[in-house]
Amino acid sequence: MRFYEEFAEKYDRLVSWENRFKRESGFYQKLFSENKVRTVLDCACGTGQHVIMFNQMGYKAKGSDLSPAMLRKAKINSKAHGVNPEFIISDFRDLTRNFDEKFDAIICVGNSLPHLLSDKDLTKALREMYRLLNNNGILVLQQRNYDRLVKTQMRFFPVSMREDEVFFYVLDYFPKKIVFNVVDLETKAKAFKVYSTEYNPLRKDNLIKLLRKVGFRGMNLYEDFQFKKYDTDESDDLIVVCKKGTVKSSVDDNAPNDILA
Numbered sequence: 001m002r003f004y005e006e007f008a009e010k011y012d013r014l015v016s017w018e019n020r021f022k023r024e025s026g027f028y029q030k031l032f033s034e035n036k037v038r039t040v041l042d043c044a045c046g047t048g049q050h051v052i053m054f055n056q057m058g059y060k061a062k063g064s065d066l067s068p069a070m071l072r073k074a075k076i077n078s079k080a081h082g083v084n085p086e087f088i089i090s091d092f093r094d095l096t097r098n099f100d101e102k103f104d105a106i107i108c109v110g111n112s113l114p115h116l117l118s119d120k121d122l123t124k125a126l127r128e129m130y131r132l133l134n135n136n137g138i139l140v141l142q143q144r145n146y147d148r149l150v151k152t153q154m155r156f157f158p159v160s161m162r163e164d165e166v167f168f169y170v171l172d173y174f175p176k177k178i179v180f181n182v183v184d185l186e187t188k189a190k191a192f193k194v195y196s197t198e199y200n201p202l203r204k205d206n207l208i209k210l211l212r213k214v215g216f217r218g219m220n221l222y223e224d225f226q227f228k229k230y231d232t233d234e235s236d237d238l239i240v241v242c243k244k245g246t247v248k249s250s251v252d253d254n255a256p257n258d259i260l261a
């Protein structure tokens, strides 16, 4: 995907990893401990930051991603943090071809899955994640709340502001896709560049339907990494935690913490 090949060098400046980890580490710690997770795959690992964090937390974590440029950054970041996890180039529609082991948890976060624009491709990716999980293994997905975006057609989002560089998103809405334009403003150089990438406006109900179709059960929906209940009209993000196994799904998928125990 051209966007990530061009943007890989900038990605860690766009994201405030320190803040993200402060918000997210407790979530994973609780979830992984409740589900006896020891091995983790981040299947859209980008610059490897979650994989590094999980290894530092004591889990055996690996990363895969479609973008060679993002994985090059992941390796550099790992070295800087004194860890050496395995990173593999893999489309998440093709995981079983590239891994011959299974994991207790798979994560696909940071709005990565909606890069797939069709139900057929989404089903393929979710099925591959399902196959690569141990029985009772958990899947964590995080994406934008597209129900809300499509309804409000919000277009402008500040992302990060540094002394010498400002990033913000401008969204263009089309019937079947949303183009995210990342505007990168280099204030000292008085220059800007725009990087664009497409997303599937993947609605909650459709995602849940596809997850169920491939066999996932026990959906829990949150809006953030503090386990706050997801609200279609209010939440910025949608986080889904679900399980490979025989646990029956709750009818009310908005009711969090229902069956993961």
Ligand SMILES: C[S@@+](CC[C@H](N)C(=O)[O-])C[C@H]1O[C@@H](n2cnc3c(N)ncnc32)[C@H](O)[C@@H]1O
Binding pocket: 001, 004, 015, 043, 044, 045, 046, 047, 064, 065, 066, 067, 070, 090, 091, 092, 093, 108, 109, 110, 111, 112, 115
């Ligand atoms: C917005 S980044 C998120 C990175 C990281 N997970 C995070 O939370 O910051 C999206 C990532 O998804 C990867 N990606 C997009 N399509 C993919 C695919 N079909 N298979 C695997 N990775 C993919 C991109 O290369 C990119 O690294």
